[in-house]
Amino acid sequence: MFFSSAGDINLLNHAGLVENLFSQTGGYSGTWATASGEGAVFASKMTYGNGTYGCYTRDDYLNSRLIIIWGFNPVVSSYKGNGGLHLARAREAGIRIVCVDPRYTDTAATFADQWIPIRPGTDAAMLISMAYVIITENLQDQAFLDKYTIGFDQYKEYVLGHEDNIAKTPAWAEAITGVPAATIASLAREYAIKKPAALLDGAAPGRTAYGEQFHRAAIALAAMTGNLGIHGGSVPGGSVYGLSVPPVKMGPAVYERMNNRQNPVDQASPPRKDAGPYKGQPSASSARVNEMNIVNAILEGRNGGYPADYKLLYLINCNYVNQWGNTNKMVQALKKLEFIVVQEQFMTPTAKFADIILPTNTYLEINDLAIGSINLFYGYVNKVIEPVGETKSHFEIATELAAKLGIIDYTGKTTEEWLREIVAGCKDIPDYDKFKQQGIQRIKLSQPLVCFEEQIKDPVNHPFGTPSGKIEIYSQEIANLGKPNLPPIPKYIETWESLNDPLAKKYPLQLITGHPLRRAHSQLDNIPWLKELYNHAVKINTADAQGRGITNGDLVKVFNDRGTMIIPAKVTERIMPGVVDIPEGAWYNPDENGIDRGGCANVLTRDGCSPGGAFPGNTALVQIKKA
Numbered sequence: 001m002f003f004s005s006a007g008d009i010n011l012l013n014h015a016g017l018v019e020n021l022f023s024q025t026g027g028y029s030g031t032w033a034t035a036s037g038e039g040a041v042f043a044s045k046m047t048y049g050n051g052t053y054g055c056y057t058r059d060d061y062l063n064s065r066l067i068i069i070w071g072f073n074p075v076v077s078s079y080k081g082n083g084g085l086h087l088a089r090a091r092e093a094g095i096r097i098v099c100v101d102p103r104y105t106d107t108a109a110t111f112a113d114q115w116i117p118i119r120p121g122t123d124a125a126m127l128i129s130m131a132y133v134i135i136t137e138n139l140q141d142q143a144f145l146d147k148y149t150i151g152f153d154q155y156k157e158y159v160l161g162h163e164d165n166i167a168k169t170p171a172w173a174e175a176i177t178g179v180p181a182a183t184i185a186s187l188a189r190e191y192a193i194k195k196p197a198a199l200l201d202g203a204a205p206g207r208t209a210y211g212e213q214f215h216r217a218a219i220a221l222a223a224m225t226g227n228l229g230i231h232g233g234s235v236p237g238g239s240v241y242g243l244s245v246p247p248v249k250m251g252p253a254v255y256e257r258m259n260n261r262q263n264p265v266d267q268a269s270p271p272r273k274d275a276g277p278y279k280g281q282p283s284a285s286s287a288r289v290n291e292m293n294i295v296n297a298i299l300e301g302r303n304g305g306y307p308a309d310y311k312l313l314y315l316i317n318c319n320y321v322n323q324w325g326n327t328n329k330m331v332q333a334l335k336k337l338e339f340i341v342v343q344e345q346f347m348t349p350t351a352k353f354a355d356i357i358l359p360t361n362t363y364l365e366i367n368d369l370a371i372g373s374i375n376l377f378y379g380y381v382n383k384v385i386e387p388v389g390e391t392k393s394h395f396e397i398a399t400e401l402a403a404k405l406g407i408i409d410y411t412g413k414t415t416e417e418w419l420r421e422i423v424a425g426c427k428d429i430p431d432y433d434k435f436k437q438q439g440i441q442r443i444k445l446s447q448p449l450v451c452f453e454e455q456i457k458d459p460v461n462h463p464f465g466t467p468s469g470k471i472e473i474y475s476q477e478i479a480n481l482g483k484p485n486l487p488p489i490p491k492y493i494e495t496w497e498s499l500n501d502p503l504a505k506k507y508p509l510q511l512i513t514g515h516p517l518r519r520a521h522s523q524l525d526n527i528p529w530l531k532e533l534y535n536h537a538v539k540i541n542t543a544d545a546q547g548r549g550i551t552n553g554d555l556v557k558v559f560n561d562r563g564t565m566i567i568p569a570k571v572t573e574r575i576m577p578g579v580v581d582i583p584e585g586a587w588y589n590p591d592e593n594g595i596d597r598g599g600c601a602n603v604l605t606r607d608g609c610s611p612g613g614a615f616p617g618n619t620a621l622v623q624i625k626k627a
C-alpha cells in the first residue's frame with residue numbers, strides 16, 4: 001500500500017517519483033479520495049460533470065452584491081487564492097457579507113455583517129429550506145433552470161414535501177440546525193433577489209457524514225437563483241475547494257514522462273462503479289481503497305472485501321497516524337503490518353512506527369518548481385542551504401532506489417536538466433535563468449476568471465460534462481449506484497453521532513476539528529515559538545464550561561469510546577453552545593495509560609467515509625470533564 005498526501009507541492013521532487021518506481025516493479029495498491037474535499041469533488045463530478053472547468057479567481061468577489069461564507073475561514077485556513085485579501089477588498093467596497101459557521105471565526109469577526117451559528121452537519125437542511133422559501137415565494141430563476149439544469153422538478157417535489165410528507169420549511173430546518181426560521185427565510189430572499197450573489201460553500205461542512213449533500217444542495221440553490229457561471233456569482237462544490245483547471249501549465253509532456261503512473265495493479269481491475277466521469281483515471285480503479293478506509297483495509301484485508309491483504313505500507317508526505325480518523329485504531333492496524341517505510345523530514349508520530357525512515361529534504365534544501373492553482377503564478381523554489389545531515393531529495397531517493405532495483409534508465413538526467421526541460425515546455429516563461437532569479441512570475445488577468453462562463457454564455461457549443469450536458473440537480477448516475485443514503489437529488493440526511501443519537505446522552509457535545517492558525521495541519525507543531533504564539537486548546541462555550549465547572553485555561557479531559565485526551569480549555573462565546581472545536585494537527589502523544597497529551601483531534605474522530613467518499617472529520621460526539 002502506497003499513500004501520499006499534503007506534504008509537498010513541488011513539480012520535480014514529489015511523491016509521483018516513487019509511484020513511478022513501483023509501477024515499473026509490478027505495481028502497488030493505491031488509494032482514492034482527498035481528505036480536504038471529497039464531498040465537494042463528488043458533488044461537482046456528479047452535478048457539473050468533469051473536464052470543462054474554468055478557473056474562478058477570488059478577485060471576482062468585488063462583482064458580488066452579497067457574499068455568503070458558509071463554513072469557510074480563509075483568514076485562518078487560507079485555501080488557495082488569498083481569500084482573506086479579497087474579502088477585505090469586498091468589505092471595503094461595502095459588499096454585504098454573511099457568515100454561516102458554528103464558530104464566530106476571525107473571518108466572521110473581521111468581515112461579516114451577520115454571523116449565523118449553525119449546528120455542525122446540518123447545513124444541507126438549511127440550504128434545502130432556503131430552496132423552500134424561494135420556491136414558495138416564486139423567486140427562482142426559472143429561465144436559468146430550464147436552460148441549464150435537469151431535475152429541478154424532482155427536487156421541488158422533495159422540498160415541498162410531496163415526496164415524503166415533510167415540507168422543508170424554515171421551521172423544519174430550525175429544529176434541526178438551531179438557526180431561527182426567520183433568519184433562514186430572510187437569507188433565502190436576499191440570496192434570490194440580490195443578484196449577483198456568491199455562495200462560498202467551504203469544504204469543512206462537506207467534511208461531515210453525508211457531506212456531499214451539503215455541496216449538492218448548495219449547487220442546486222446557486223442554479224435556482226441563476227448565480228452560476230456569471231461574474232459575482234460562485235461555483236459551489238468548487239469555489240472554495242478549487243476544482244477548477246487553472247491556465248498555468250508547465251511542460252506537461254515532460255512532466256507526464258516522469259510521472260508514468262501506468263500502475264499494473266490499477267490496470268488489472270475495472271473502474272469503481274462510483275468513479276463517474278473519472279473512469280479513465282488511475283484513481284478510479286477498483287483496486288484502490290478510499291484513503292479514509294486504510295485502517296479497515298489493513299485490519300480486514302480480503303476477508304473484509306478489500307482488494308488485498310496488505311503487508312507493507314509506504315508513506316510519503318503525510319502524517320497518517322495523526323491526520324486521519326481514529327488514531328488509536330490506526331495504531332492497532334500498523335502493528336499488524338510486516339513492514340513500514342516513511343519518507344519524512346521529522347520524527348512525527350507516524351515516523352515512529354516506521355521500520356525504515358528515509359530522511360527527506362525540506363524545500364529549503366532543493367531547487368524545484370511550483371505552480372499556483374487559484375493564485376495564478378509560476379514559482380521557482382530556490383535552494384537556501386545545503387542538505388542537512390543524511391537527508392536526500394525525493395529525486396535522489398527515487399534515483400538511488402531505482403538503481404538498486406535495476407531500473408537503470410529511470411530518470412537519466414540531473415535535477416537541473418529536468419527543471420530546464422520542464423520550464424522549456426512552458427510558453428509563459430521565456431527565460432529559465434531569469435525566472436530562477438526572480439523566483440515568481442505572476443499571470444496578470446484583464447478581468448477575474450469565472451468558472452463555467454462558456455457553458456452559460458454558449459451552452460450549445462459548451463455543454464456541461466454530465467451525461468445530459470446540463471447541471472444535474474437530479475443525477476441518474478447517482479441513482480444507478482443504488483447506494484443507501486446517496487440519493488439522486490440533494491437531501492438532508494441526519495448524520496451518525498447527531499444530537500438525536502442515543503450516544504448523545506453519554507457524549508452530548510458535537511466536536512469539530514478546524515484547521516489551525518499557526519500550523520499547516522501537523523507541520524510546524526514541533527516549533528516551540530509557534531506553540532507560544534498559539535496555544536492548542538479545546539474551544540468550549542461559556543455555558544457548557546460553567547455547567548462543568550470549567551474555567552478558561554483549565555486542563556480538561558475530552559473523550560468518547562474511541563479515545564481520550566487531556567488538553568487546556570479555551571472558554572469562549574465565539575463557539576455556539578453544544579459544539580466544541582479541537583484544531584486538527586497537534587501531535588499524538590499518548591501517555592502510559594493511552595491518554596493523548598498532545599491533543600491530536602483524530603483520537604476522537606471516526607475512521608471510514610461517507611457514501612460519496614467524504615472524510616467525516618467534523619462529525620463526532622464527545623464529553624468533556626475537568627481533568
Ligand SMILES: Nc1nc2c(c(=O)[nH]1)N[C@H]1C(S)=C(S)[C@@H](COP(=O)(O)OP(=O)(O)OC[C@H]3O[C@@H](n4cnc5c(=O)[nH]c(N)nc54)[C@H](O)[C@@H]3O)O[C@H]1N2
Nearest residue numbers: 005006007008035036317318319323343513521522584617
Ligand atoms: N480531524 C481532522 N483531521 C484532518 C483534517 C480535518 O479537518 N480534521 N483535515 C484533513 C486534510 S484537509 C488534510 S489535507 C490532511 C493533511 O494531512 P497530512 O497530509 O498528513 O499533512 P501534514 O500534517 O501537513 O503532514 C505532511 C507531512 O509531510 C512532511 N513533509 C512536508 N514536506 C515534505 C516533503 O517535501 N517530503 C516529504 N517526504 N515529507 C514532507 C511533513 O514533515 C509532515 O509530517 O489532514 C486531514 N486530517
Ligand SMILES: Nc1nc2c(c(=O)[nH]1)N[C@H]1C(S)=C(S)[C@@H](COP(=O)(O)OP(=O)(O)OC[C@H]3O[C@@H](n4cnc5c(=O)[nH]c(N)nc54)[C@H](O)[C@@H]3O)O[C@H]1N2
Nearest residue numbers: 036071072073077078120121204205514515519520521618
Ligand atoms: N493555517 C492553515 N491554513 C490551511 C491549512 C492548515 O492546516 N493551516 N490547511 C489547508 C488545507 S489542506 C485545507 S483542506 C484547507 C481547509 O480549509 P477549510 O476546510 O475551509 O478549514 P476548516 O478550518 O476546517 O473549516 C472552515 C470553517 O468551517 C467551520 N465548520 C466546521 N464544521 C462545520 C459544519 O458542519 N458546518 C458549518 N457551517 N461550518 C463548519 C469551522 O468552524 C471553520 O470555521 O485549509 C488549508 N489552509
Ligand SMILES: [Mo]
Nearest residue numbers: 006035036037
Ligand atoms: Mo486538505
